[in-house]
Amino acid sequence: MRGRPSQGSVVPSSSYYGGGVSHREPANLGDILERVLDKGIVIAGDIRVNLLDIELLTIKLRLLIVSVETAKELGIDWWEHDPWLSGKQRSLEEENRRLRRRLAAVEDGEREDLELRPPRRQPAEERGIESEDYLAESEDRRARSRPYRTEPEDPRARSEDYWADPEDYWAERERRRAGPETRRAGAQDYRDGPENYQPRSRDRRAEQEDYRAEPQGRRGGARDDWAEQEGYRSRSEGRRD
Amino acid sequence: MTDTGTYLYAIARSTGENPAEGLSGVGGTPVRTVERGGLTGIVSTVPLDEFGERALRRNLEDLRWLETTARAHHQVVDAVVRRVTAAPVRLVTVYRGDEQVRDLLERRREEFTEMLDMVTGRREWGVKVYVDPQVAARSSPSDAAGGASAGRRSSGAAYLERRRTDLRTREQSMRRALSQAEQVDEALATIAVASRRHRPQDPQLSGRQEWMVLNGAYLVDDERGGEFASVAGSLRTPEIDVELTGPWAPYSFTILESGESGESGEPGEPGEPGGPGRTGGPDERAPR
Structure with a gap:
């Protein structure tokens, strides 16, 4: 051999x-x-x-x-x-699907925006309620109200941010609003998730003062009122124990 | 501990010449041969305090040690297959002594001979196909067009559209690259005697940023090595890069499991551990 x-x-x-x-x-x-x-x-x-x-x-x-x-x-x-085994491709497909859905939603929203831009929205902003209050509204109205948000920074840059990831964008907005400029920290928490709202004891006094300091702005709209009352009630209940 | 073991690198046909001459193996010890029945085991003596079972469990986790040992092992195997027909044995296969290796050569002679027949006069070539996702996307016309038309729309929709186009382009170019990889594989498989597909390597392993869409091994007749290499080169396109490695020792075509042979049930053997079935092995095309 x-x-x-x-x-x-x-x-x-x-x-x-x-x-x-x-x-x-x-x-x-x-x-x-x-x-x-x-x-x-x-x-x-x-x-x-x-x-x-x-x-x-x-x-x-x-x-x-x-x-x-x-x-x-x-x-x-x-x-x-290994991209072929770890499912990266699958996540790509999923992302694609998600984006398509989002695009469709955006395009619908845009059409509605052009046709239905309701002037009655304007007063709300003048009342100082601004866009925050819309957050508590239904998904549908939220979607329509988005284009009206007036933003202090370059709107184009922000809208890119927004479209890149709306959830993230809103979360960021929430964070920003929670900063020193926040006028109603208490109601804020409530809107973040009414069902999860827990009054924070260390903030209670501050919230109260906040509430008293600003009764007018809060009465801006029925929806707003309701949210505030709910928030207020929760706070009161929290105080009892 | 001064105990030593016999480290087996490869099994070769006995040819009368010494295929291990002048080689030094793992741990720097000289490589020797152990013969029986027309087969030669390429071995070297290793200290068990480094290559004993317990030491190995530790050492295999030491990447420096692993690299040194893997390279030394590979060098011996590589040198040997240039001299004779040989089948590589998996890293760190250590016997108690030479006599055990002789036993092995005798007991599994048939299998080894068959395997050596298969790789005689043939070498393994590695072919990897890469696609650069950016180049692939750029060469797609839909990108530019989509960008221009979207520019006039409101930025949100435009952004989404761009993203969508990007994704579609990526998907398309990936699909195209994969089908090109298939074509490369097919073309090369016609020259090769047998082929195997390995898993594509991660960029960190391949050292390249591009996607690896094919990681194939081809067993090629020696006379057709040049043809294989030039065909591999000619299969390059602007979109895909074809990387050829080799010729290698026929690592991918001498995969032979224990326990499939007459080894089991032999009296006096320490119980077959019946290693966990190797799953997810690469596709193998039966040699023609």
């Missing part, structure tokens, strides 16, 4: 294959590990060191657990990041 002729049949020199294809260089560690760990003859039974019970996946996982950073430096965490 002769082996195939040694050397010469395949010429592994770089020049042989010419330009165009990257080829033989000191093989990179990833390629080597991919082969020496995963491929080749696996022998069990009589070997001194039985690696079969340290299955390769385990080895890899251990590497990952023990020294994630080093593993990443060496770039040998492929078992974790």
Whole structure:
């Protein structure tokens, strides 16, 4: 039994294959590990060191657990990041679907906006209730009211932010409103989630003062009133215990 | 501990010449051969305080050690397959002594011979196909057109439209790249005797930012190595890059599990651990 002729049949020199294809260089560690760990003859039974019970996946996982950073430096965490196995593609499809839905909603909203822009919205803003109050309204009205929001900063930049992720945008708005300029911190919490509203004891006095300081603005609209009363009631109840 | 073990790198055909001559193996010890029945085991002696079972459990988690050992192992295998037909054995396969290796060669002679027949006069080539998502997207005309028409619309809708177009473009270019990868694989498989698809590597492993859409291994006759390489090169397009590695030792075509052979049930053997079934293995096309 002769082996195939040694050397010469395949010429592994770089020049042989010419330009165009990257080829033989000191093989990179990833390629080597991919082969020496995963491929080749696996022998069990009589070997001194039985690696079969340290299955390769385990080895890899251990590497990952023990020294994630080093593993990443060496770039040998492929078992974790295989895009075809980790479902990244699926999430892409989902994102796509979500965006399509959102686009449709936006386009509807825009049409409505053009046709139905109701002048009666204006007084609300003059009353100083501004857009915040719309947050408590139904999804439908919310969607229609969005285009009316007057914003102090470059509206274009913001609307990009907004469309990038409305939820995030509103959350950010909430955060901003919770800042020092906030006029009605108590009602704010309420609107964030009426069912979860818990009066915060340390704020109670402040809220109260806030309430008294500003009865007018609060009476701006029926909806607003209701929200405030609810909020107020919760606060009172909270005070009892 | 001064105990030593016998580290097995590869199994080769005995040819009369010493395929291990001048090689040094893991831990820097000289590589030797162990022969029986026309087969040669390429081995070296290793200290068990480094390659014993307990030490290995620790060492395999030490990436520096793993890298050094993997490279040393690979170098020996690589040098050997340039000299003779050989089948690589998986990293850190350590026996109590040479006699055990001889036993193995005798007991599984048939299997090994069959496997060696399969890879005789052939080498493995690795082909990876990459697609740069940005290039792929840029070369798509829908992008520019979509951007222009959307520019006049209100910014929100325009933004969404852009996003949508981007996503669609990405999806399309990915699909196109995948089908190109299929074509590459098909074209190369006609030259190869056998082929296997491995999982695409993560950018961190491949060291490239592009998406890897094909990670194939091809067993190619030595005489067709040049043809294979030039076909691989010619399959490049502006959208996809074809990277060729090799020739490698036939790592991907000598995958042989224990327990499938007559090994089990042999008296006196320490119980077969019946290692967990290897799942999710790469596709394999039967050799023609």
